[in-house]
Amino acid sequence: MDGDNQLTTATFYTPVQNSILQVETRMRDVTNGHHPDLGAALEHLLSSGGKRVRPAVALLTGAMLGADNEKIISLAASIELLHTATLVHDDLIDGALLRRGFPTLNAQWTPGATVLTGDFIFACAAKLAAQTDSVELMHLFAETLATIVNGEITQMFPRQDDGYYDEYLKRIYAKTGSLFVLATTAPAILSSIRESTFDTAQRFGYGIGMAFQITDDVLDFTGKQSSVGKPVASDLRQGLVTLPTIYYREKNPDDQNLDIILCGKNIKNENLNQLVGAIQSSGAIERSMNKARQFVNQALEALDELPLTAERRALEDLANYIVDRRI
Amino acid sequence: MDGDNQLTTATFYTPVQNSILQVETRMRDVTNGHHPDLGAALEHLLSSGGKRVRPAVALLTGAMLGADNEKIISLAASIELLHTATLVHDDLIDGALLRRGFPTLNAQWTPGATVLTGDFIFACAAKLAAQTDSVELMHLFAETLATIVNGEITQMFPRQDDGYYDEYLKRIYAKTGSLFVLATTAPAILSSIRESTFDTAQRFGYGIGMAFQITDDVLDFTGKQSSVGKPVASDLRQGLVTLPTIYYREKNPDDQNLDIILCGKNIKNENLNQLVGAIQSSGAIERSMNKARQFVNQALEALDELPLTAERRALEDLANYIVDRRI
Numbered sequence: 001m002d003g004d005n006q007l008t009t010a011t012f013y014t015p016v017q018n019s020i021l022q023v024e025t026r027m028r029d030v031t032n033g034h035h036p037d038l039g040a041a042l043e044h045l046l047s048s049g050g051k052r053v054r055p056a057v058a059l060l061t062g063a064m065l066g067a068d069n070e071k072i073i074s075l076a077a078s079i080e081l082l083h084t085a086t087l088v089h090d091d092l093i094d095g096a097l098l099r100r101g102f103p104t105l106n107a108q109w110t111p112g113a114t115v116l117t118g119d120f121i122f123a124c125a126a127k128l129a130a131q132t133d134s135v136e137l138m139h140l141f142a143e144t145l146a147t148i149v150n151g152e153i154t155q156m157f158p159r160q161d162d163g164y165y166d167e168y169l170k171r172i173y174a175k176t177g178s179l180f181v182l183a184t185t186a187p188a189i190l191s192s193i194r195e196s197t198f199d200t201a202q203r204f205g206y207g208i209g210m211a212f213q214i215t216d217d218v219l220d221f222t223g224k225q226s227s228v229g230k231p232v233a234s235d236l237r238q239g240l241v242t243l244p245t246i247y248y249r250e251k252n253p254d255d256q257n258l259d260i261i262l263c264g265k266n267i268k269n270e271n272l273n274q275l276v277g278a279i280q281s282s283g284a285i286e287r288s289m290n291k292a293r294q295f296v297n298q299a300l301e302a303l304d305e306l307p308l309t310a311e312r313r314a315l316e317d318l319a320n321y322i323v324d325r326r327i
Numbered sequence: 328m329d330g331d332n333q334l335t336t337a338t339f340y341t342p343v344q345n346s347i348l349q350v351e352t353r354m355r356d357v358t359n360g361h362h363p364d365l366g367a368a369l370e371h372l373l374s375s376g377g378k379r380v381r382p383a384v385a386l387l388t389g390a391m392l393g394a395d396n397e398k399i400i401s402l403a404a405s406i407e408l409l410h411t412a413t414l415v416h417d418d419l420i421d422g423a424l425l426r427r428g429f430p431t432l433n434a435q436w437t438p439g440a441t442v443l444t445g446d447f448i449f450a451c452a453a454k455l456a457a458q459t460d461s462v463e464l465m466h467l468f469a470e471t472l473a474t475i476v477n478g479e480i481t482q483m484f485p486r487q488d489d490g491y492y493d494e495y496l497k498r499i500y501a502k503t504g505s506l507f508v509l510a511t512t513a514p515a516i517l518s519s520i521r522e523s524t525f526d527t528a529q530r531f532g533y534g535i536g537m538a539f540q541i542t543d544d545v546l547d548f549t550g551k552q553s554s555v556g557k558p559v560a561s562d563l564r565q566g567l568v569t570l571p572t573i574y575y576r577e578k579n580p581d582d583q584n585l586d587i588i589l590c591g592k593n594i595k596n597e598n599l600n601q602l603v604g605a606i607q608s609s610g611a612i613e614r615s616m617n618k619a620r621q622f623v624n625q626a627l628e629a630l631d632e633l634p635l636t637a638e639r640r641a642l643e644d645l646a647n648y649i650v651d652r653r654i
Contacts, residue, residue, distance in 0.1 A: 035481050089446060093439035112420035113483055115442055119416060120476045122449060126469035130462060138465045142453035149447045154362050156440055 012318040015310050016059040019073055023055045026077040030124040041109070041117050045084055051327075055080045056318060057208070058183040061201060064311040065191035071132045072187060078128035078141070079183050085121035086148055088114060093152075094238070137189050140182060147178045155240070164246045172213040173206075180209025193307075200305045204315075207299025212322050214292040217242035218285055221276070223326065233276040239264060243291065247284035292323045339645040342637050343386040346400055350382045353404040357451040368436070368444050372411055378654075382407045383645060384535070385510040388528060391638040392518035398459045402513050405455035405468070410506060412448035413475055415441060420479075421565070464516050467509060474505045482567070491573045499540040500533075507536025520634075527632045531642075534626025539649050541619040544569035545612055548603070550653065560603040566591060570618065574611035619650045 013020065024046070031042045055076035062072030092114045109117070122145070129141040151174020184205030188198045220235050221244050235242050239261055249258055257275040260267045267275075279285070296319050303315055340347060351373070358369045382403035389399030419441045436444070449472070456468040478501020511532030515525045547562050548571050562569050566588055576585055584602040587594045594602075606612070623646050630642055 035477055035484065037484055038477065038480050089442050093442060110483075111438065113480070115416050115420060115445075116476055116480045116483070118442075118446075119449070120473065120480065122446070123469055123473035123476055126453060127466070127473060130465040130469050133462050135457060135460050135462055135465070138457040138462070139454070142450055142457050146447065146450035146454060149443055149450055150362055150365065153365050153440070153443045153447065156437075156443070157362065157364055 010317070010321055012060070012314040012321060013056055015063065015314050016056060019059045019063075019069065019076070020052055020055060022073045023052070023059070023076045023080065026073055026128065027081055027124075030077070030081075030128055031120075038117065038120060041113075042121070045088065045117075045121075050080065050084070052080065053212070053318070053322075054083055054179060054183050057180060057205070057315070058187055060311040060315050060318065061184045061204075062187035062190065064307055064309050064315065065187050065193060065197055065201070066307075067187050067190040071134075071190050074128045074131040075137070075186050075190070076183075078125045078131075079179060079186075081121050081125035081128065082141075082145065082148075083179060085118045085125060086152075088118035088121060090152070092118070132186070132190060134189055137186050140186060140189070144178050144182045147174050151175050151178075164241055164249070168241070168243060168246055169210070172210060172217075176213035176216075177206055177209035180212065181205035184208075197306060200302050203302035204299045204306070207295045207297075207302065208319050208322055211292040211295035211299065211319070214243055214288055214295065215323050215325065218244060218288050218292070219325075219327070221280055221285060233272075233279075236261065236276065236279075237272060243288040244279050244284040247287045248279045248282050251282065251284075252278070289323065296320065296323050337644070337648055339387070339641040339648060340383055342390065342641050343383060346386045346390075346396065346403070347379055347382060349400045350379070350386070350404045350407065353400055353455065354408055354451075357404070357408070357455055358447075365444065365447060368440075369448070372415065372444075372448075377407070377411070379407065380539070380645070380649075381410055381506060381510050384507060384532070384642070385514055387638040387642050387645065388511045388531075389514035389517065391634055391636050391642065392514050392520060392524055392528070393634075394514045394517040398461075398517050399514060401455045401458040402464070402517070403510075405452045405458075406506060406510050406513075408448050408452035408455065409468075409472065409475075412445045412452060413479075415445035415448060417479070419445070459513070459517060461516055464513050467513060467516070471505050471509045474501050478502050478505075491568055491576070495568070495570060495573055496537070499537060499544075503540035503543075504533055504536035507539065508532040511535075524633060527629050530629035531626045531633070534622045534624075534629065535646050535649055538619040538622035538626065538646070541570055541615055541622065542650050542652065545571060545615050545619070546652075546654070548607055548612060560599075560606075563588065563603065563606075564599060570615040571606050571611040574614045575606045575609050578609065578611075579605070616650065623647065623650050 027046055028043070031039055058076040058079055059072055062069070062075070092111060126141070129138055132138075151171055154174070155171055181202055182205070184201040185198055188194050188201040191197065217235065220230070220242065221233055223232070231237065236245060241262070245258070249255070252258070255275065255278065257267060257271045257278075260271070261275070299319050300316060303312060303319070306312055354373055355370070358366055385403040385406055386399055389396070389402070419438060453468070456465060459465075478498055481501070482498055508529055509532070511528040512525055515521050515528040518524065544562065547557070547569065548560055550559070558564065563572060568589070572585070576582070579585070582602065582605065584594060584598045584605075587598070588602070626646050627643060630639060630646070633639055
């Protein structure tokens, strides 16, 4: 509940509060006229407490760059739906029964219905992206979807023994960074100052996107189960190596519990808890957050080059919120 | 093998033989640079013997309407990939282990990998559609995807007791008609004679698409298992009511075997085989094929209004092939 209060009081939503409501409406409108059970499932998904950080990034960047507000609202809704669709398929793949403390679609529906609901949300996202009337944006949209899915597929296959750090950066770019980059570069495409802002917007989106995922991965180790909605170190429990584990391994290359996980073997719960405790108290958490802060600083440097408006100030707040949040 | 020979000798491919090869190349190129295992899965899917009827429709329509050949090739590849992606997810949902006599992805991979491969192919289809540089086409592409998926979802939920025929038409439009309509209207969008040809192209696509699916549904009752790659009446065995069954029911409203299936209850194999035999010998097959022929005739009437070229002649052959084929 701490986290929820923290979110409600986050100041960066202020300049786009009305637009966020229009994004909510647009996400719901796009599902109209279709099968009623599908409508109910979508309503469930859309009201399950997403923080709407990605729409906020798109709306603020669009307003800062003077892009057409109607198109930016469609874009923001499209990005949030694309994100939602990937979550629906992810939860199915992981067999997750809860997300953000709410039952997943997967927990209530058959796998078939869940696959199709995800597909339908992809289609709705594509419809909204097309409403921006920009071919360049559609290219970017399709490319981002391919990047996200390819990242998930790569994650499924056995990893190499070395290069965890480089692979991690690639993976979190595909998973999260790419969609934040879409949320900052697509508004540049829709603005009249595209040429002078696209690259800078890209650097800004990259920085906050990478910081967002690293912070998520840290919160997986440090967050309370009640706020995160998952058991502590749920990634590691599924054999997924994230930055705190990578930094821990650098200093503790001989930890046998970690070796067992890295070899993809089953580990006793007792040994896993021991490993989680060791990672938590090793300094790896702090080092990871320093890395996240580094990405935010790079983002802030890029932001400095963009037009100084109220929305730019809000994006600064948002960038800082990304690493300061507790959910 | 009969069917394969029939296909190889089908004359309608002749004017676009080279373009079809370019479509094959483009479908493979779009997957490059991604995860190798994914590449292998795509190669398996793309070489599993699709007839490429939809690309042929798009290529022939595009050439008939004088649309840019490069864009039409991207469009044709996009449509075939969209079709392939829906098949991958369908096979997963149905738990099918074979398609066209080849093992499905589903039979070899985990559900998760199969979901993601389908998603990746959707993304590739969207990338190719964006290569046409037409916003109107992207709208149509996204709308078609939504129609297809919504149709599949509708099929999943309990049907009403009456109105089978109307529901059937809606369902096969969503499943098959809509993609044929995309294959004929998208080339009109890309041509310089869009205004005078779009509606006619739509009628043509609708007619052949509906005829294609009705013929498929008839072949499910009449085809040899070796050609179709599925047991006879596989739809009915899964509780799916298609046109032959609807026509049979009109004349035999009291058939108790049929009632059991329509109520969604389990039926003994012996009784199911009895019902299949009754449908096969009832005249419902012939009446269904008459309906398919009617749709083809409507398509041919529309085609008559379009420019008289070698490709139009080929589209006539293709329309007739759709109802004359045995696979």
